[in-house]
């Protein structure tokens with residue numbers, strides 16, 4: 001008798017990189033995407049017997065990513081992910097579920113002589129737009145959209161007082177500190193998202209702009225409070241989203257003791273540190 005049986009399994013291709021140039025009469029658009037595709041289905045005998053008759057090679061999945069990027073008219077990563085899933089599920093009936101994750105890297109149009117140049121771009125920052133789309137065979141799309149790598153920092157309007165003190169406390173209370181973080185956000189949608197023509201890009205831009213403005217203006221009593229406010233303001237900005245997950249590491253900047261050199265340091269000279277950092281995350285939903 002066999003001592004093992006196959007439990008959950010899936011397979012696919014990761015880190016499929018695509019640059020797409022869309023040529024219009026008077027300008028080009030540039031997208032750079034990193035794609036992951038994962039398929040679930042009846043792969044039992046592939047694992048237990050080495051029977052590959054139901055295996056769509058991951059190499060073919062990679063090519064499908066390129067093919068759909070060329071053929072689909074998708075103007076958002078969400079539409080692209082949906083088109084890719086559709087392509088696979090309609091042709092491979094034994095695949096029960098497909099998941100596609102896309103990261104879109106930020107390219108900004110170059111400005112030349114004070115005007116946006118139609119065909120030249122600059123890599124923006126480490127920020128990415130993200131999406132995760134899943135569909136069961138015969139089911140509806142489940143879409144999560146987000147952003148990651150949005151590094152922001154405010155130089156005041158940030159305090160941290162009133163926390164637990166015990167014999168291991170060394171952190172001084174402060175009513176004025178730097179607040180730096182790399183925002184990751186992921187939101188789920190209400191049913192509107194399945195309406196054809198839903199504008200994922202405009203929704204992401206609205207949410208991003210709302211979060212950035214709240215971050216800048218908030219009189220922060222903690223990262224936790226600012227994170228919640230950013231999520232709440234995003235929910236208030238559009239009724240098309242249902243919940244927002246946010247991850248905001250506290251990227252500490254340590255005030256340098258300049259007294260050793262006979263100088264005051266009124267929040268002027270810091271050393272930024274990557275490690276260790278605080279990790280603050282929460283999901284914010286409608287009340």
Ligand SMILES: O=c1[nH]c(=O)c2[nH]c(=O)[nH]c2[nH]1
Pocket residue numbers: 160171221222223224250278
């Ligand atoms: O905003 C903050 N939240 C914390 O939970 C925390 N913990 C810490 O050491 N500094 C901070 N700052």
